[in-house]
Amino acid sequence: MTTSRTKPERGRNALGPALELVHTGRAPTRAVLTTELGVTRATAGAVAGELQTLGLITVDARPGAAAGSQGRPSHRLTIADDGPVALAAQIHADGFRVALVGLGGRIVATAPACGEVHPDPAVALTEAVAAGAALLRATGRRCVGAGLAVPSAVTEPDGIALNPLHLRWPAGSPVREIFTRCLEEAGVPVTGFCGNDVNLAALAEHRHGAGHGARDLLCVATGHRGVGGALVLDGRLHTGSAGLALEVGHLTVDPAGRPCHCGSRGCLDVETDPMALLEAAGREPGPDGSLLDQACALARAAGPAGTADENARGATRALIDRLARGLAGLVNILNPDRIVLGGLHRALLEADPGRLRAGVADHSLWGRSGSVSIVPGTLDHGSLVGAAELAWQPVLDDPSTVLRVRAAAGT
Amino acid sequence: MTTSRTKPERGRNALGPALELVHTGRAPTRAVLTTELGVTRATAGAVAGELQTLGLITVDARPGAAAGSQGRPSHRLTIADDGPVALAAQIHADGFRVALVGLGGRIVATAPACGEVHPDPAVALTEAVAAGAALLRATGRRCVGAGLAVPSAVTEPDGIALNPLHLRWPAGSPVREIFTRCLEEAGVPVTGFCGNDVNLAALAEHRHGAGHGARDLLCVATGHRGVGGALVLDGRLHTGSAGLALEVGHLTVDPAGRPCHCGSRGCLDVETDPMALLEAAGREPGPDGSLLDQACALARAAGPAGTADENARGATRALIDRLARGLAGLVNILNPDRIVLGGLHRALLEADPGRLRAGVADHSLWGRSGSVSIVPGTLDHGSLVGAAELAWQPVLDDPSTVLRVRAAAGT
DNA sequence: TCGCTTTGTCACCCTCATGAACAAAACGGC
DNA sequence: GCCGTTTTGTTCATGAGGGTGACAAAGCGA
Known part of the structure; x- marks a missing residue:
């Protein structure tokens, strides 16, 4: 009887919390992961391995010798250099900014800043998304989702901007819906999220900043x-x-x-x-x-x-x-x-x-x-990084969702 | 080989959430428990059985025939009439009130209201706890913990009342510590908790009221x-x-x-x-x-x-x-x-x-x-019920802790 | 070189919830 | 009154998922 067991894959439930720890810089090694997660070394090892096979993190081949520490040095867990990214956009009164943001809040690529926002949100977002799609094509990165920061109160969960008046957009614009449509039309098949710029900057400062x-x-x-x-x-x-x-x-x-x-x-x-x-x-x-x-x-x-x-x-x-x-x-x-x-x-x-x-x-x-x-605050583009956090959230909740992410448009 | 397994006791992890559902009146039957908990009927049944053996809930022998419903009627889950209680006390400007509160926020017994609060918190709390201990003796109920509501900001987690000025207590009184000592001296070996009266009333209104x-x-x-x-x-x-x-x-x-x-x-x-x-x-x-x-x-x-x-x-x-x-x-x-x-x-x-x-x-x-x-608000004594919630919380988090509760003092 | 400490991995085990089958308790129609 | 239908509750085997303990690996200091 060949017991062809298809791989037990331990540590599935702890996957999300583990990725969040790495994402926020609180788990530089498997040893720290063990204590922070409150699991055994065996589980932490399995979790790290799983995240590695998902292409989200890398484990150093050569352990970094930490000065003054005893015992066997731990291998460092780092965010994969060629891992997937989130498409982030920030619209403000004096223009918009678009970037690709990897795990850890690292801005991977930035589009040239634009100093004008079209008064029709659909037009403005089409421009912004086009810039993002171009970045994805240029870098060849996979995209896990897209986030948008706007200077307005945004309702939940429908994503309606109640007062984007400084943008001269109509009050009550269904920004999330428009954003999602723009993404579809640009051939970026991901979910779009939307939030208030200060809220998103706060989220970013909490995870990666002051x-x-x-x-x-x-x-x-x-x-x-x-x-x-x-x-x-x-x-x-x-x-x-x-x-x-x-x-x-x-x-x-x-x-x-x-x-x-x-x-x-x-x-x-x-x-x-x-x-x-x-x-x-x-x-x-x-x-x-x-x-x-x-x-x-x-x-x-x-x-x-x-x-x-x-x-x-x-x-x-x-x-x-x-x-x-x-x-x-x-x-x-x-x-x-x-x-x-x-x-x-x-x-x-x-x-x-x-x-x-x-x-x-x-x-x-x-x-x-x-x-x-x-x-x-310590982040230069907190709203942008925060917008990316929105897009990353589903992956942080369940890292295995990256498997459902298709390659970037245009490849 | 007699495999003397000591009782598998299924559904241990879902125990807390299940008790909370019954506690807040959201799980009248096992069938509802199944859907609310998002588990299978097997698990819900095991959980209900476990809560029953812990003496916290009872399951009706005769199912209550719900009018107009099809299928086999469900047995009702009710809070055990002779289950354990929490000792709750509320101190306010014009006196104090002491009661025993069971699961579901039901006030089981009340001590005669007192219209005077001694300006020394230790004396006042000794009086209140004595009234509570008398209630426990009179009813013979087991006690899972004690909660105290005071009209003052209370620090966390140390339980210091910063401004109990309407009670003429000194600012910065370590109320939780005093309360715990009074409980010990009165022979009620439980943990004491302490909170602001409006906070606790809010908690009570959320779980059992408006x-x-x-x-x-x-x-x-x-x-x-x-x-x-x-x-x-x-x-x-x-x-x-x-x-x-x-x-x-x-x-x-x-x-x-x-x-x-x-x-x-x-x-x-x-x-x-x-x-x-x-x-x-x-x-x-x-x-x-x-x-x-x-x-x-x-x-x-x-x-x-x-x-x-x-x-x-x-x-x-x-x-x-x-x-x-x-x-x-x-x-x-x-x-x-x-x-x-x-x-x-x-x-x-x-x-x-x-x-x-x-x-x-x-x-x-x-x-x-x-x-x-x-x-x-709909609760008559929200702060009192809320104080009991504090005492119940450890049990709601892990119902098996009631096993560690000893019989009431004086039996 | 030998301990000592800490990290990482493997084989085994234990806990808990699931899924499927079966039994039970109502209702409605004939 | 009997028979399907629906919903509830229970039993048992199964499997996912993480813990346990032994062992190997990799550094440090004497």
């Missing part, structure tokens, strides 16, 4: 226009029951402040965005560089080592104080253990970290006892 | 003094990274409002608590009934069918409007799919549901498109 290891991570960022927030709880993006959570732009930070289009006064949105800083400093928006870049430059120059005039310093201080009020309100409600700031808010933090941190502590109820660390 | 089935549940309630909030996400209480989340009392709801001890003005806390309503209506606090009861009575009388004067109606409307502002702010940040109101807030909702709901929709950004249902 939010790494935080339990309750709050992100607040100015984009090119307005303010957005996001929350990552236990590694999962909290988008609320309908995807509309963390609409923080309309927290009141100055009851006597300027009127906001929402009908209230002194909202975080109008008090701490790029335009607010330029106006407060008595500057006109200059011709070169985006509004965001100009405001960031001004805030940085207002730091201790900076060269700004007293006007700019005063305006920056005022914005820091209002941001502190807004963050304190959020701390009282969400009690995060880390806050990552992006865009102009990041520049404000870097201009005077002490003032912002003290302001938040003063205005939050448990400022003294609760300990929240406030840090700047 | 919050049942909600994905993202927000609870806001006035206690006897002040305002508290709580959030239940995917069935788990969100208490933030340090247990200090949902400190909603100091949201600004009226920039020109009365000063609050927090240094700001027009906080939800001082604008919508019982005292605020009485003052706005031009009433002095009467001698009989707690402040909370008097305020609730006034609000109810101000409803459409009520008998209140114009002063009371105007004051009630004003409070409803301010509450609506506060809730809208929370909706913008948290995007819950349901809001459960308790205490005076519940009375305000019931006085004029339309006004409150419209107010929230008007002030929230997605009021029209997002759909949040706002409902009154």
